[in-house]
Amino acid sequence: MSSTASHPAPTDFDFVIGDWTVHHERLDGIFVGADTWTAFEGLSSTRKILGGHGNLEDNLLRHPSGDFHAVALRSYSVADGEWSIWWLDGRNPTHLDTPVRGAFREGIGTFLAEDVLEGVPIRVRFIWDATGFQPTWEQAFSNDAGLSWETNWRMTFRRA
Structure with a gap:
């Protein structure tokens, strides 16, 4: 096991890192052929933890059905050269989502996981794009082992 203390963050x-306003778009249905999206705003604040080998993102999502809080926890494995990302939704505070794992290449981060959605095995993909002035994130699911992907959530970050 490798200690993060002896490796640069x-x-x-x-x-x-910092404070953001976030524009969210969520697909109105998953794996049902939906082509409409619900848009809403939110706030996000991210700070470094674990000596810079992780970060914690605190979110307020102002969804039309009601506001809720959520947290993204990210940690970097020096041994693997990969990040793990967990999601904790304040509406279900006893359950951490299955972590996605991955890395950045030229400003694009791709993170994958195997999970189950309503009893069906799926693959989960997060893509972070840090190449532009406003970072973006998207989530997609695959129910055919990654042959096709359905993007179901997009976020655009603007400095607060």
């Missing part, structure tokens, strides 16, 4: 997520 990664800078991959430095672009998201």
Whole structure:
């Protein structure tokens, strides 16, 4: 096991450190052929933890059905050269989502996981794009082992 104390902290997520307003778009149905989206706003604040080998993102989502809080926890494995990302939804505070794992290449981070949605095995993909002035994130699911992907949530971050 490698200690993070003897390794420089990664800078991959430095672009998201700080306070943000966030424009969310969520697909109105998953794996049902939906083509309409619900848009809403939110707030996000991210700070480094674990000596820079992790970060914690605190979110307020102002969904039309009601406001809720959520947290993204990210940690970097020096041994693997990969990040793990967990999601905790304040509406279900006893359950951490299955972590996605991955890395950045030229400002694009791709993170994957195997999960189950309503009893069906799926693949989950997060893509972070830190190449532009406003970072973006999207989530997609696949129910055919990654042959096709359905994007179901998009976020655009603007400095607060």
